Amino acid sequence: MEEASPDELGARLSVGDEAALEECYRRWSRLVHGVALRSVPTPADADDVTQAVFVSAWNSREGFDPRAGTLPGWLLGITRRRIADHYRREGRTPHTLALAVDEHEQGIDGHHDHVVDRVLLAEELACLGNPAEHIMRLAFYSDLTHQQIAANLDLPLGTVKSHIRRSLERLRTRLEVNRDAL
Amino acid sequence: MTHCDPDFLALMALSEAGEDFEEVAHLNSCIVCQIELASLTDVVALARLGVVEVPGPGPDVWGRIAAEAFVPHADAPEVVELRPARHARRWWPLVAVAAALALVVGGAGVLGLLPSRSGSAVTVASTELAPLPGTTSTATGGRAVLLQDGAGYHVEVDAVGLGSSAGFYEVWLMSPDDSGLISLGTMSSGQSHAEFSVPSGLPLSVFSAVDISDEPADGNPQHSATTVLRGQFSL
Numbered sequence: 258m259e260e261a262s263p264d265e266l267g268a269r270l271s272v273g274d275e276a277a278l279e280e281c282y283r284r285w286s287r288l289v290h291g292v293a294l295r296s297v298p299t300p301a302d303a304d305d306v307t308q309a310v311f312v313s314a315w316n317s318r319e320g321f322d323p324r325a326g327t328l329p330g331w332l333l334g335i336t337r338r339r340i341a342d343h344y345r346r347e348g349r350t351p352h353t354l355a356l357a358v359d360e361h362e363q364g365i366d367g368h369h370d371h372v373v374d375r376v377l378l379a380e381e382l383a384c385l386g387n388p389a390e391h392i393m394r395l396a397f398y399s400d401l402t403h404q405q406i407a408a409n410l411d412l413p414l415g416t417v418k419s420h421i422r423r424s425l426e427r428l429r430t431r432l433e434v435n436r437d438a439l
Numbered sequence: 440m441t442h443c444d445p446d447f448l449a450l451m452a453l454s455e456a457g458e459d460f461e462e463v464a465h466l467n468s469c470i471v472c473q474i475e476l477a478s479l480t481d482v483v484a485l486a487r488l489g490v491v492e493v494p495g496p497g498p499d500v501w502g503r504i505a506a507e508a509f510v511p512h513a514d515a516p517e518v519v520e521l522r523p524a525r526h527a528r529r530w531w532p533l534v535a536v537a538a539a540l541a542l543v544v545g546g547a548g549v550l551g552l553l554p555s556r557s558g559s560a561v562t563v564a565s566t567e568l569a570p571l572p573g574t575t576s577t578a579t580g581g582r583a584v585l586l587q588d589g590a591g592y593h594v595e596v597d598a599v600g601l602g603s604s605a606g607f608y609e610v611w612l613m614s615p616d617d618s619g620l621i622s623l624g625t626m627s628s629g630q631s632h633a634e635f636s637v638p639s640g641l642p643l644s645v646f647s648a649v650d651i652s653d654e655p656a657d658g659n660p661q662h663s664a665t666t667v668l669r670g671q672f673s674l
Binding site: 275278279282283286287288290291294300301304307308311312316371372375376378396397402403418421422425426428432 | 448450452455504508
């Protein structure tokens with residue numbers, strides 16, 4: 258089954274294609290809901306935040322700039338603002354909001370909870386586009402060296418190396434943006 | 440020397456053994472390159488933890504979003520949207536065929552049913568219907584749309600090629616692993632469109648597959664195990 262590329266989806270969304278929003282929802286509502294669920298008390302609250310995020314995304318669709326980030330990254334930015342709104346409505350101050358986020362970001366033993374990062378990383382991996390996405394999946398999950406990947410995909414060694422470097426740096430940036438936004 | 444080659448650090452982060460002596464020697468003595476490597480190693484470690492499954496939003500959330508975001512024009516007549524959500528271009532010819540068939544057959548056609556529902560309905564999910572691999576049937580494809588309106592959930596089914604059957608066709612909502620199923624109703628040979636109400640309170644996230652089976656008219660209420668079309672809502 259072919260899927261629209263995130264770029265194509267972003268373009269369709271910005272011109273007001275309702276089916277593009279539905280496709281965004283199908284692909285990234287788990288990410289949005291998952292992030293929301295770690296900051297609000299109940300799944301019903303996370304449903305409310307998810308609803309607000311996709312309605313906001315629709316209403317501000319002309320503001321999406323593919324040069325500034327990916328669609329899932331943009332949706333996560335909106336998610337944080339809608340979570341803040343949610344707490345504002347509940348009458349909690351930004352200070353307690355920060356505490357609440359902090360409590361959720363710390364696991365019970367005090368370690369950083371990686372679940373949101375892992376979900377986001379999977380989404381950003383899918384946004385790399387081929388051949389970078391294919392190369393990185395082989396590098397991460399197949400235990401192949403870059404020489405073996407180059408041979409498998411019939412690509413020059415230098416091409417594979419630079420895809421690996423650029424993709425790793427890009428994924429790192431996406432994760433940093435996400436963490437900084439907290 | 441200058442700092443390590445970025446390509447070298449990326450490969451080191453992926454645990455590929457560094458063979459370049461000069462690069463390794465510099466890395467051992469340079470805190471800047473060590474920090475750079477550590478930050479790339481973090482990304483690799485995170486990726487290698489694998490994909491996590493997080494629970495998705497409730498099945499009604501998309502309907503709420505569509506109802507709030509896609510405000511109908513005040514002067515437009517209130518109609519049920521039959522907008523194909525995905526694969527729009529590929530799907531249109533099938534819709535045209537289905538609509539034409541419905542008109543020719545004169546049954547419960549797409550157009551005939553539109554005004555019957557009061558209030559606006561929103562699309563909660565939609566799926567293409569296709570024959571299961573390795574099965575033989577005259578049915579070639581179709582589409583099922585899960586709609587929500589004030590009265591609850593409805594499933595609209597368009598099917599192409601429901602030919603002569605053992606008795607009749609039956610439409611089901613099933614759990615994807617076939618462990619549970621609910622009959623929605625029946626369709627007859629040649630019928631291309633039908634609409635069914637979903638029993639209220641049915642957990643749609645469990646019964647998320649749409650199945651059309653060929654049923655002998657033998658009075659046995661169970662699924663005949665002869666599936667002619669199947670689809671899966673993403674809920």
